[in-house]
Amino acid sequence: MGETITLDDTDRRLLRLLQAEPDLTLREVGERLGLSHTPCWRRLARMREAGVIEERRHIVDPVAAGFEITVFCAVRMNGHSREHLEEFEAAVAGIAEVVQCYSVSGDHDYLLRVLARSIRHYESTVKNALVQLPHVLSISTSVTLREIKNTTDVPL
Incomplete structure (x- = not known):
């Protein structure tokens, strides 16, 4: 930048x-x-x-590509040292199903947006990836019922 x-x-x-x-x-x-x-x-x-324009890319519709389920996971960490947070962030970056990860304020430390082909696929992602993330105390899950608005446009 x-x-x-x-x-x-x-x-x-x-x-x-x-x-x-x-x-x-x-x-x-x-x-x-x-x-x-x-x-x-x-x-x-x-x-x-200047970094105002980050990149050019095509946006793929997850449902059309076979990802029927969108899940938001609120993650609470068991420690907040720089090392713990960096280890968590590096690990979550390697999980393909996690398409967004935000550090947040409030009751949780991170909010993840996870795509899955089915509930069974999401369960597998939880068992094989999410619960294996380092320094996680708890994960609260919300499965979306319907997408109301999703845009990448910045309101200029």
């Missing part, structure tokens, strides 16, 4: 457009924003360099 930058209105319009229509060509983006190719490219390069 580079230097901190201030986003102007054109930067925000550019980011909103790319979030909504990521497959537009640079020429199409420039036309929509009233910019020529070079200034549009420079703005994108500056925002990439």
Whole structure:
């Protein structure tokens, strides 16, 4: 990540457009924003360099890919030393079914979002991976019934 930058209105319009229509060509983006190719490219390069734009990727629908179950796991740790937290975070990063992990405040220490093909698959993930995570005191599980909203768009 580079230097901190201030986003102007054109930067925000550019980011909103790319979030909504990521497959537009640079020429199409420039036309929509009233910019020529070079200034549009420079703005994108500056925002990439500063870390405002992290990466480009396609978003896969988990259900369409066979992952019917989304589970949120609230994890409570049995110790809070830097070593314990780093060991936990390194271990959880290696579990493919854990697609998000957040350090949180409140009654729990971490919140995990876990994808599974079925309840049986989730049970296997619990037995073979989650309960094996280092320094875990307890895991509280909430199985989602229905997804109401899920977006990666930043409200610019």
